Amino acid sequence: EVQLQESGPGLVKPSQSLSLTCSVTGYSITSSYRWNWIRKFPGNKLEWMGYINSAGSTNYNPSLKSRISITRDTSKNQFFLQVNSVTTEDTATYYCARGAPDYWGQGVMVTVSS
Amino acid sequence: DIQMTQSPSFLSASVGDRVTINCKASQNINRYLNWYQQKLGEAPKLLIYNANSLQTGIPSRFSGSGSGTDFTLTISSLQPEDVATYFCLQHNSWPRTFGGGTKLELK
Numbered sequence: 001e002v003q004l005q006e007s008g009p010g011l012v013k014p015s016q017s018l019s020l021t022c023s024v025t026g027y028s029i030t031s032s033y034r035w036n037w038i039r040k041f042p043g044n045k046l047e048w049m050g051y052i053n054s055a056g057s058t059n060y061n062p063s064l065k066s067r068i069s070i071t072r073d074t075s076k077n078q079f080f081l082q083v084n085s086v087t088t089e090d091t092a093t094y095y096c097a098r099g100a101p102d103y104w105g106q107g108v109m110v111t112v113s114s
Numbered sequence: 115d116i117q118m119t120q121s122p123s124f125l126s127a128s129v130g131d132r133v134t135i136n137c138k139a140s141q142n143i144n145r146y147l148n149w150y151q152q153k154l155g156e157a158p159k160l161l162i163y164n165a166n167s168l169q170t171g172i173p174s175r176f177s178g179s180g181s182g183t184d185f186t187l188t189i190s191s192l193q194p195e196d197v198a199t200y201f202c203l204q205h206n207s208w209p210r211t212f213g214g215g216t217k218l219e220l221k
Contacts, residue, residue: 046212061209100148100205104157
């Protein structure tokens with residue numbers, strides 16, 4: 001069974017970088033699919049942030065393009081999210097998800113606060 | 115970006131009721147719409163893909179319809195375990211965009 005699990009710090013200071021890891025089991029991230037990061041803000045609005053595909057190419061939401069980077073470690077079957085210069089507006093629950101998406105992780109809550 | 119307007123935001127219904135949730139796209143998205151269910155503290159679950167295809171393992175009381183700009187998720191007979199938040203996602207174009215969600219509770 002495909003499983004995704006997000007991990008990372010729950011608290012980040014304003015102006016710093018937010019870094020999260022998505023660990024995937026049950027499927028190789030190099031086989032197929034786009035591997036996405038999605039976030040849900042307080043108030044429940046959802047935003048698709050970007051993806052890295054099985055070949056390693058990326059595509060980002062233009063609203064975030066200058067601040068985010070999605071990378072991967074194929075040896076560990078993990079992919080990563082980095083968001084630079086965070087503000088309180090980046091406080092959200094962050095999800096990683098496969099493809100359409102069909103499989104999602106449970107999410108990790110990240111608070112940006114001093 | 116394509117705007118997805120979901121309604122209602124909140125819905126209260128009784129066990130056995132027929133429930134409908136709507137999503138309207140700001141432009142034609144063909145049939146590239148998915149529906150998800152999210153229970154508190156859990157990962158979102160794909161219910162319906164491409165507007166009307168039932169994901170494997172999802173009960174047949176869930177169905178989807180629509181094309182173009184107007185879409186509907188129907189629960190034919192509400193069960194207690196269906197209490198959750200439901201949201202739609204368009205995957206016709208980038209960036210992907212979501213509906214605002216519908217919180218479904220039991221009356």
